[in-house]
Amino acid sequence: MSNIPETGRSTRVQTRLVVIGVSYRKGSGISTEAGGATVSSATVPDRFGVSAVYTGIRGTALAFRAARDEWSALEGMRANLNIHEGWDTGVGADVAGPSVGSGPLALRVGGRWRTLPFSVDDNPVKETTFSGGFALPFARNRVELAMGALRASRSGTGATEIAWTWSTSFSIRP
DSSP states (O other): OOOOOOOSOOOOOOOOOEEEEEEEEOOOEEEEEETTEEEEEEEOOOEEEEEEEEOOSTTEEEEEEEEEEOGGGGGGGSTTOEEOOOEEEEEEEEEEEEEETTEEEEEEEEEEEEEOSEESSSSOOEEEEEEEEEEEEETTTTEEEEEEEEEEEEEETTEEEEEEEEEEEEEEOO
């Protein structure tokens, strides 16, 4: 019996379509002191987070994250502190767009929703952020110029706040 080599071509295919991350932080004691005497004490908030990225669509990464901090653990730091528990969630996408120069234009979009941990009264402050941008490749994808914009809005406690952030970055990969 002899070994007959197989004919044809085989291709290695990676099937890692989803990447999941989990994080946890266990808080410990924290205190404030004045003149060598302890004024207040509490516990650093416990934190739990989970995130996932789906890469099953060619040229696309879809991401989700959620985190929760147990902010009420800080109640001992100050009397009448208005603390609110809440989730911090976000979604995003990075998609390969049309080819420009030496590679595809990266198109990016995302959203984030969270409850801020502290407020001036009993009403929690809610924050919503939407972002978008692009990254332009140069020099055979070794250099990248990225531009983006964020629109954040906060509401609660009888006030509304809206802010815009514009960003630009320049990356070089050796």
